[in-house]
Amino acid sequence: MRILEDLGKRLLFFDGGMGTLLQENGLGPGELPELWNLSRPEIIFDIHSRYRRAGADILKTNTFGANAIKLHGSGRSAEEIIFAAVEIAKKAADGALVAMDIGPTGKLLKPLGDLAFEDAVSVFSEAAEVGKKAGADIILIETMSDTYECKAAVLAAKQTGLPVFATMVADEQGKLLTGGDLPAAVALLEGLKVDALGLNCGFGPEQMKRLVPQLLDCCSLPVILNPNAGLPRSEGGKTIFDVNPQDFSAAMEEIARDGAWILGGCCGTTPDYIAALVKRCAKIPPKPLQKKNRTVVSSFAKAMAFGEKPVLIGERINPTGKPKLKQALRGGDMDYLLREGITQQQKGAHILDVNVGLPEIDEPSLLPRAVSEIQSVVDLPLQIDTSDPRAMEAAMRIYNGKPLINSVNGKKESMEAVFPLVKKYGGAVIALTLDENGIPETAQGRYKIAEKIVKTAAEYGIEKKDILVDTLAMTISAGQENAAVTLEALRMVREKLGVFTSLGVSNISFGLPHREHINAVFFTMALQNGLDAAIVNPNSDEMMNAYFAYCALSGKDEKCMAYITRYSEQKAAAPASVQGEITL
Amino acid sequence: MRILEDLGKRLLFFDGGMGTLLQENGLGPGELPELWNLSRPEIIFDIHSRYRRAGADILKTNTFGANAIKLHGSGRSAEEIIFAAVEIAKKAADGALVAMDIGPTGKLLKPLGDLAFEDAVSVFSEAAEVGKKAGADIILIETMSDTYECKAAVLAAKQTGLPVFATMVADEQGKLLTGGDLPAAVALLEGLKVDALGLNCGFGPEQMKRLVPQLLDCCSLPVILNPNAGLPRSEGGKTIFDVNPQDFSAAMEEIARDGAWILGGCCGTTPDYIAALVKRCAKIPPKPLQKKNRTVVSSFAKAMAFGEKPVLIGERINPTGKPKLKQALRGGDMDYLLREGITQQQKGAHILDVNVGLPEIDEPSLLPRAVSEIQSVVDLPLQIDTSDPRAMEAAMRIYNGKPLINSVNGKKESMEAVFPLVKKYGGAVIALTLDENGIPETAQGRYKIAEKIVKTAAEYGIEKKDILVDTLAMTISAGQENAAVTLEALRMVREKLGVFTSLGVSNISFGLPHREHINAVFFTMALQNGLDAAIVNPNSDEMMNAYFAYCALSGKDEKCMAYITRYSEQKAAAPASVQGEITL
Ligand SMILES: [Zn+2]
Ligand SMILES: [Zn+2]
Numbered sequence A, B: 001m002r003i004l005e006d007l008g009k010r011l012l013f014f015d016g017g018m019g020t021l022l023q024e025n026g027l028g029p030g031e032l033p034e035l036w037n038l039s040r041p042e043i044i045f046d047i048h049s050r051y052r053r054a055g056a057d058i059l060k061t062n063t064f065g066a067n068a069i070k071l072h073g074s075g076r077s078a079e080e081i082i083f084a085a086v087e088i089a090k091k092a093a094d095g096a097l098v099a100m101d102i103g104p105t106g107k108l109l110k111p112l113g114d115l116a117f118e119d120a121v122s123v124f125s126e127a128a129e130v131g132k133k134a135g136a137d138i139i140l141i142e143t144m145s146d147t148y149e150c151k152a153a154v155l156a157a158k159q160t161g162l163p164v165f166a167t168m169v170a171d172e173q174g175k176l177l178t179g180g181d182l183p184a185a186v187a188l189l190e191g192l193k194v195d196a197l198g199l200n201c202g203f204g205p206e207q208m209k210r211l212v213p214q215l216l217d218c219c220s221l222p223v224i225l226n227p228n229a230g231l232p233r234s235e236g237g238k239t240i241f242d243v244n245p246q247d248f249s250a251a252m253e254e255i256a257r258d259g260a261w262i263l264g265g266c267c268g269t270t271p272d273y274i275a276a277l278v279k280r281c282a283k284i285p286p287k288p289l290q291k292k293n294r295t296v297v298s299s300f301a302k303a304m305a306f307g308e309k310p311v312l313i314g315e316r317i318n319p320t321g322k323p324k325l326k327q328a329l330r331g332g333d334m335d336y337l338l339r340e341g342i343t344q345q346q347k348g349a350h351i352l353d354v355n356v357g358l359p360e361i362d363e364p365s366l367l368p369r370a371v372s373e374i375q376s377v378v379d380l381p382l383q384i385d386t387s388d389p390r391a392m393e394a395a396m397r398i399y400n401g402k403p404l405i406n407s408v409n410g411k412k413e414s415m416e417a418v419f420p421l422v423k424k425y426g427g428a429v430i431a432l433t434l435d436e437n438g439i440p441e442t443a444q445g446r447y448k449i450a451e452k453i454v455k456t457a458a459e460y461g462i463e464k465k466d467i468l469v470d471t472l473a474m475t476i477s478a479g480q481e482n483a484a485v486t487l488e489a490l491r492m493v494r495e496k497l498g499v500f501t502s503l504g505v506s507n508i509s510f511g512l513p514h515r516e517h518i519n520a521v522f523f524t525m526a527l528q529n530g531l532d533a534a535i536v537n538p539n540s541d542e543m544m545n546a547y548f549a550y551c552a553l554s555g556k557d558e559k560c561m562a563y564i565t566r567y568s569e570q571k572a573a574a575p576a577s578v579q580g581e582i583t584l
């Protein structure tokens, strides 16, 4: 893959659209273009060759719809079509790379539609495996409007060992069809370790150009941009695109100068466009990649970055000490979980912890189910909370986004189980400062374990930005100095190790009366020591008051606007209703 | 005063009792001993001479009851008696010092009794002035069972310019008749700048020995101990004391080794006791004085030291923003103030702020009246809060204890007005970090003013232990960084200047809704930065919850006992009544 080695040394160019050229060659409406790999291979070859001559470094195979679902009833198998397509492209390649092209299935995944996530993975796996066997150099997943389907495709594609590129289709505001934004999509795709990512289709280079800053702002990988030849309109029964090759290449030059590394075209673009593009941009040196080092998790809808405002992780979906939730879980009553999830979001949680661990429950089956159902009603990122690695993998696999994982610890067994999952599925992981020797009584001891965990993670290729250290709040009723040790360890981890921190706050008050007062003050103290995330009860007004007041006082709430908005609406003296925690 | 120069180089010895010896010489029951200065001067001379020969360095004049009140109806004036008494003692002195002896008036001061404070000062002034004129070397105020009367006597005695010694009489637990404890008495007397202080009378050296550690623990001045010859019993119509000279001197040796500098006797002791004492103890080197550097204020009942648990100063007796209190003050309705005082004590305040400043009110008359009335129902130390130096002096003068003063600031005018008062009456003073140029916007600027105030105070002989710096909370609604500046200045003052700190917490939230949340969290943050005292509303549960939780979390509440005690009694969910702030 000689040309891939050029990545970053020079700009690389994709080819342009296939559809327009096939229509010019007589492809009828409703006819599956992929069938031409078998019936009209010379035309496909000719198109590839023209793109290669125009200067394309990477040729997309004519396999956009070549999957079992779209080909159903065509009388042809995906396998024979893909084999033919890759063969044709390779014949035309003349030193260019061949990208096995994978488009969406055309079906919506559960819970929005009917297609099960694992069925989507199977469909994409078949295509990807055949593509690899046939000799493709890269797998390109493109025109994805749903990050969840994209995740299924990436998991399948990564299985081949080939480089995986993925491009999404967004609207002019950068929103996907499913409502997700670019930072959420980037978090997911970077977590899954694709090799390059970006946008294709949807609109022309002018509109795409406007999304480039948003994309580069959160993305640390090479960026691919394959816009259409502008916006389509119908003219005399034919679809005409409104940007000509010169204007196309002019806009693409700006995009290149902004920092995109891989440029090409989608609908409406032809070899003329690619020729103009290559001519204009070939000599532009690629802008060096900027590693963003953002610690981020995401749902399908949005990304949540750590290190800005402190992040609130809702603790209510965890059966420990909650008899009613235990009962609901035993009875498989998901409604109860969903209500807890919705309430916590309304109360202001940024992430929801999901823990269904009970001795009598089949966690590897229930945890992914719970995650999936909660994601169908709540668009917050989730924290997958389990000590069972099988349950953890099942939930991480099905999760739509980049999850927070709770937790790994300093034990060899824990790190060996968790880190491969984080590597494969992506995620940020909470690291507890305990190991085979228990929980150190000193801040220095806890710091040392944090250091060991970060070092071991690095051996798995997991960066420290994807670790949040929890220095373990232990109840002060058992030891006067417990709070001080936790807070000091927290400060050390942030300042010396340079890693973000999280705490399960409420453990600090175990065994004491009126625990909320202790929790709220400890929370404030931890925030002042630099706490980045906290597992708290968002239904507790004392905790939320502490949070909003702290943000206002520490300058993290600009002009106190969030505080004023929240509290101006509340009546000054309604403590009885304000208290309103759901009692289990 | 050659012998006083020996103070600290060797132990000094007082003489012993006068009464026992006068009775042996025929003083009848009910006869005023002081009249013998005129009628039997040779006997008084003989007693003094015997004490001098026994080794006494300081002779007490026979003037214990020589004041206008006790001599009323005797036909003799205090003036002629004192003149005679001092003359006799000087004649017998032979190089010893003559201490003009002042005992209590025998009347209770207002509000417990009828004697007005300033009338007591007048009575004592007359005696002290005559004593000085007659040639006494020292004024010894002794057998005081009420710190308030003692304060009147010390103010009078200090007026003469002579060295002033003061000894109190306590019970075996170290409590005065008025309920005050030794730390409270020491705080008051050190504040008034007596030259030596201690205990006399009440019981024998064994009992007194047990109080010595308590006394030395809080006292930085030379300690005087003049016990009785044990406990008295009646035997054949005569009063017999149960400790003989040998046992007396043995117990006194232990007291000397513990650190007392000036030893003698009271009731029942005779020249034999003093001879035995001097023989046994003359060669014991005085233990070096230990400067306690305690920052302390007091009421008549108890002392409050800063730097241990954070100190809560109740803010409710201040008309700012309290229309009902304004109305009460205008109408001279003291009951309203008293209720506010009692409520705040019940809610857990350690000190009460007293501010009656209103434009239409005669503060120099009302402030001392308010202070006096509040002290009659509340035994907490008070913070005298006024910007009027005349009102400040009037209140400091009448105050029973060592007050907290609010405030001085970095303006020349303020320091010139306040520091002489602190020097004269004693007190710890809140120093606001503002000066002629206003309030600095930076922490460094506020720190510089604190430094200037501490330096100027030193020129007045006021130690930095008696200053608490307030780095001025300004509302965050006017500036995002206001909290950070105040907190940083606070940290600097504590760490670099080594001075305790106080804050008027609630200013931080001015103009915001639900101010209590901001106040409580800012209070917590300030406590974490080392805040030693806070002016807060003790009726606010949020503030008190923050306080008790912080103390538990920071290890300042041993084994969380205060927290557990406070909250175990409260029902878990009674927010409506818990809120119960008195609305004005
Ligand atoms: Zn397209
Ligand atoms: Zn409570």
Ligand SMILES: [Zn+2]
Binding pocket: B200, B201, B202, B228, B266, B267
């Ligand atoms: Zn006595």
